[in-house]
Amino acid sequence: xxxxxxxxxxxxxxxxxxxxxxxxxxxxxxxxxxxxxxxxxxxxxxxxxxxxxxxxxxxxxxxxxxxxxxxxxxxxxxxxxxxxxxxxxxxxxxxxxxxxxxxxxxxxxxxxxxxxxxxxxxxxxxxxxxxxxxxxxxxxxxxxxxxxxxxxxxxxxxxxxxxxxxxxxxxxxxxxxxxxxxxxxxxxxxxxxxxxxxxxxxxxxxxxxxxxxxxxxxxxxxxxxxxxxxxxxxxxxxxxxxxxxxxxxxxxxxxxxxxxxxxxxxxxxxxxxxxxxxxxxxxxxxxxxxxxxxxxxxxxxxxxxxxxxxxxxxxxxxxxxxxxxxxxxxxxx
Ligand SMILES: *Cc1c(COP(=O)(O)O)cnc(C)c1O
Numbered sequence: 001x002x003x004x005x006x007x008x009x010x011x012x013x014x015x016x017x018x019x020x021x022x023x024x025x026x027x028x029x030x031x032x033x034x035x036x037x038x039x040x041x042x043x044x045x046x047x048x049x050x051x052x053x054x055x056x057x058x059x060x061x062x063x064x065x066x067x068x069x070x071x072x073x074x075x076x077x078x079x080x081x082x083x084x085x086x087x088x089x090x091x092x093x094x095x096x097x098x099x100x101x102x103x104x105x106x107x108x109x110x111x112x113x114x115x116x117x118x119x120x121x122x123x124x125x126x127x128x129x130x131x132x133x134x135x136x137x138x139x140x141x142x143x144x145x146x147x148x149x150x151x152x153x154x155x156x157x158x159x160x161x162x163x164x165x166x167x168x169x170x171x172x173x174x175x176x177x178x179x180x181x182x183x184x185x186x187x188x189x190x191x192x193x194x195x196x197x198x199x200x201x202x203x204x205x206x207x208x209x210x211x212x213x214x215x216x217x218x219x220x221x222x223x224x225x226x227x228x229x230x231x232x233x234x235x236x237x238x239x240x241x242x243x244x245x246x247x248x249x250x251x252x253x254x255x256x257x258x259x260x261x262x263x264x265x266x267x268x269x270x271x272x273x274x275x276x277x278x279x280x281x282x283x284x285x286x287x288x289x290x291x292x293x294x295x296x297x298x299x300x301x302x303x304x305x306x307x308x309x310x311x312x313x314x315x316x317x318x319x320x321x322x323x324x325x326x327x328x329x330x331x332x333x
Contacts, residue, residue: 002239003147005189008154008182011058015152018087019046019053022156024163024297029269029333034285036292039167041160041299044274048079048111050228050302052143055152055178056080059141060088062148067137068092072125075104076228076302077143082113093138095128097121099223099230101306121221122231144178144233144240154182160297161190168294171281173301174198174244174251175229177207181243183299188247195249197290199280201225202253206232211245223321225259225276225313228302252290256326258283263313264331266300275305 003011012020023042030038043051056077060069061084068091071081078094085092092113096105098120108115118128132138142149156179160167170187172180177198184196200208203222210216216237221230233241244251254262262279265286266272281298284290312319316330 001147002243003151003154003182003185005186007147007151008158008186011054011148011151012155012158014058014061015054015155019057020155021159022046024160027270029265030282030285034292034296037295039164039295039297040270040272041156041297043156044272044278044300044303048076048083049304050076050079051153051156051179051299052076052080052302053083054155055146055149055182056141057084057087058152059146059148060084060090063090063139066139069141070095070129070132070138071141071143072096072122072129073143075100075108076304078104078108078113079111079304081141082108082111086112091138093132095125095132097125099221099227101227103306104304107304126234144176145237147239150178150182150185150239150243152182153179154186156299157183157186161187164295164297165191166295167194167297169195169197169292169296171197171199171284171290171296171298173229173277173280173299174200174207175231176233177240177244179299179301180248181240184247185243196247198244198248198251199284200229200251200253201259201280202255204230205253207241207244208251208253210241211251216241223324225256225263225319225321225326226280228275228277229280252284254280254283254287254289256321256324257329258287260313260319260326261329262286264329267314268331269333272300273303273305273310274300275302277301
């Protein structure tokens, strides 16, 4: 039961007035650099600071007669579920790993949800979430492998094509693949010729490795400037894996140094404060890893970053990520 275009239209009705209608704005700098009109879909303007509210709200709205909801999240899905549960008067317990930045933990608590921190990987957090389902009767909402979540994220594709049916390429940040699956399903149902490219970092690229292998595989989880793109796709993946495999035209990988520079570009050229996960599309284009052939849109997926790290990047300082140092770069256009 992969979500269809009809499911995505249904999701658009559910989330209307709560999580829809973000701006689609031009990036003059990226347009000059790439030679193609380059558009930014500003999901950083969502009430929770990230697109995940779309899928989370659509899924939570579909839960009936449960003791509450739970999820396993690197942060933004947790925020989305927390926000949606509060709107609908439900208990929410958000499970996450120790790798998640403190700012994200605080953000979720501020939305009135309970937080359970377990282990050093997304899989450990997932196990806790399963326990809450079995022992406390909560309903688990997957961050990416749920038809209502994927349909909710797909509304971004609808909105982009509704305002710009002439877009030829969509550059979509890729982790668990709920966003890419939904956006690609919406976009390709409307315009089968559109190209949808998934982009992620070159360390711990779970969906990329899984598609290459032909089945979901585990990858070592490492810290990244694009921390929202970390984590596995789940060994039991039912929806986002086959959808990404079948719908994405290609998957492109970018380095931490490329992400670092692209974060500076988005800030200094477009004056947007956004997470590392948002700029992978810019990074791919700026480093010649994707060539464009017409109006292009990428999704600025969220703004929930660690401010001290952001400040270091904007001032050209080194950033330590576990045992890896991302060298400082002085910004030059
Ligand atoms: C979750 C997330 C992504 C990736 O979405 P998936 O559906 O997991 O592929 C990208 N950017 C941000 C900011 C996110 O929170």
